Each structure stands twice: as structure tokens, then as C-alpha cells.
């Protein structure tokens with residue numbers, strides 16, 4: 640059936656400027672790491688994308704290796720884009736990345752110019768796009784000169800294959816170097832994508848400061864810690880959950896008693912605020928003005944609704960913030 644997006648979609652969402660760039664991103668973005676590969680039903684993937692866009696989520700985040708198998712999330716997304724979203728391409732911000740293992744041999748991994756440029760060409764083909772809005776280097780490469788990697792990002796922007804350059808998983812000092820190189824090349828770094836949540840506080844140790852000082856945005860991935868910072872695992876492991884799916888990135892042994900006790904305490908604070916834990920976790924990650932967007936995953940449309948409805952209750956008192964810190968001890 641032809642897709643007609645909800646007419647009121649832009650009234651429900653807040654759009655935040657990415658650093659000092661001209662680009663605004665939705666406060667909530669949708670990532671396609673899980674639930675878009677060949678191991679899932681394409682009608683559910685389609686429903687998630689339609690629902691997200693209907694609720695004002697204009698940014699979809701991919702990477703060359705999302706699947707499984709690697710590449711299949713881009714292929715499936717490309718198909719849905721062609722069938723449903725073609726008239727809306729200019730209303731969307733689509734990102735992809737290269738940096739993790741993608742193909743055999745020495746040219747399908749890390750940060751060489753050879754890898755980045757050929758990988759983006761492959762991604763564009765899989766998605767049926769002429770350009771992506773944001774192209775990321777997915778992780779720092781300890782062995783390739785940073786100048787080479789950043790020059791590759793600069794080149795794809797100059798070629799029109801990406802509109803903006805970005806980095807992900809870079810620690811503060813490497814991020815500062817990358818940002819300086821890109822600035823000198825005349826292609827400012829748009830945004831950094833680190834892991835950040837109530838459980839993952841790394842960006843508070845200098846990264847957010849570096850990004851703020853340099854006018855670079857921040858999009859926080861896994862703000863729900865893959866689903867742990869929700870009520871999903873409070874009564875055991877649901878059959879349709881990421882843990883039950885056998886994900887190597889979220890295993891049952893990571894749900895320790897100590898962690899689940901913290902989750903229970905946080906859940907109580909969320910209830911006192913009149914919201915779900917998932918909503919409090921997202922609001923908490925967005926509380927810092929340097930965080931442009933929270934990048935969620937979803938397996939069900941109701942999870943997207945939870946995220947968007949969080950925006951109505953997203954401010955914290957000092958007492959609530961210190962109760963959260965206490966619950967995390």
C-alpha cells in the first residue's frame with residue numbers, strides 16, 4: 640500500500656542543531672543495527688521506518704556492516720526507501736559508516752583511504768543512493784595516519800558522495816586531532832557518535848568538552864544500553880528480546896544481579912517521575928545541550944512511541960539527578 644506520511648509529523652519532534660553546523664537533527668534518531676538485516680521480517684522493518692518518520696524522526700543511521708549478513712541492512716533499507724520514501728529523500732538525513740571488518744583481505748577494514756572510499760561506493764549501491772548525508776569513520780585506526788583517513792572523508796564530501804563528514808568511537812584526544820585536520824581541510828567534522836548512557840559515562844571524561852569547544856555535535860548511541868535501561872528484563876528474559884535472540888553484543892551473563900539491582904532502583908525513580916525507565920534514560924542522555932540526538936534501536940513501533948513521548952517529560956530536578964547517581968553506585 641502506498642505510504643502517506645503523517646501530516647503532523649514535524650509538530651511532534653524537536654530538532655537540534657548539530658554543533659555549529661547548519662544541520663538540525665531530530666532529538667531522537669533511529670539506528671538500523673538490529674532488526675533490519677536478512678534475519679528479520681522486512682514488513683516489520685518497513686513498519687518501524689514508516690512509524691519513525693510519521694513521528695518526526697528524520698534521521699536513519701546505518702553502517703556498511705549492519706545486518707546480518709553485513710550489508711543486508713543497507714540493502715533492505717534501500718528497498719524500503721525506493722518503495723516508500725522516494726518522494727521524501729530531501730526530508731531525510733541518512734548516514735552510513737566504514738571502519739569495522741567488511742570484506743576479506745587487507746582493504747576491507749580499519750581506516751585506509753582504499754577501504755573508506757570503496758566502502759562508501761558499495762554502500763551507495765546497496766541503498767540505491769547518489770549520496771549519503773553523513774559519512775562516518777566508524778572507529779579509530781591505530782595504524783593508519785589520521786591525515787589519510789580524514790583526507791578520505793574530505794574527498795567523498797568534495798565528490799558529493801556525502802554531504803558531511805563524521806567520526807565515531809574516537810576517544811577525546813584522537814577526536815580533537817581528527818576535528819583539527821578536517822577543519823584545516825575545509826570539511827568541518829559535523830558530529831561524533833560515541834556510546835553514551837547512564838551506564839556508559841566515557842564521553843563525560845573530556846569528549847563532550849572537546850566537542851562543545853569545537854562546535855561539533857554529538858549523537859549518543861545505545862542510550863538504552865541495548866535495552867537493559869528499560870523495563871524489558873525486570874521480570875526475566877522475554878522471548879522476543881535482544882538477549883533471547885542470542886546477540887553476541889548483549890548476552891544473558893551481562894545481566895548480572897548487581898546491574899539488575901541498579902535497573903530496579905532506576906525504574907523506581909522513573910515511576911516517581913511518571914514515566915517509563917526507557918523514557919527517563921533517553922531524557923537523561925539528552926539533558927546535556929552538547930548532545931544533539933539520542934540514537935535508539937527499536938524492534939517494535941511502541942518503543943518508538945515511548946521515545947517520542949519522552950519529550951513531554953524530559954527535564955530533571957537536581958534532586959532527581961542526584962537520586963539517579965545514587966542508584967548507579
Ligand SMILES: NC(=O)c1ccc[n+]([C@@H]2O[C@H](COP(=O)([O-])OP(=O)(O)OC[C@H]3O[C@@H](n4cnc5c(N)ncnc54)[C@H](OP(=O)(O)O)[C@@H]3O)[C@@H](O)[C@H]2O)c1
Nearest residue numbers: 670671672860861863864865866869880881935936942945
Ligand atoms: N557507532 C557505533 O559503533 C555504534 C555501535 C552500536 C550502535 N550504534 C548505533 O546506535 C543504534 C542504537 O543502538 P542500540 O540498538 O544498541 O540502542 P538502544 O536504544 O540502547 O537499544 C535498543 C533496544 O532496546 C530495546 N528498547 C528500545 N526501546 C524500548 C522501550 N521503550 N522499552 C523497552 N525496550 C526498549 C529494544 O530491544 P529489543 O530488541 O529487546 O526489543 C531495542 O532494540 C544502532 O542501531 C546504530 O545505529 C552505533
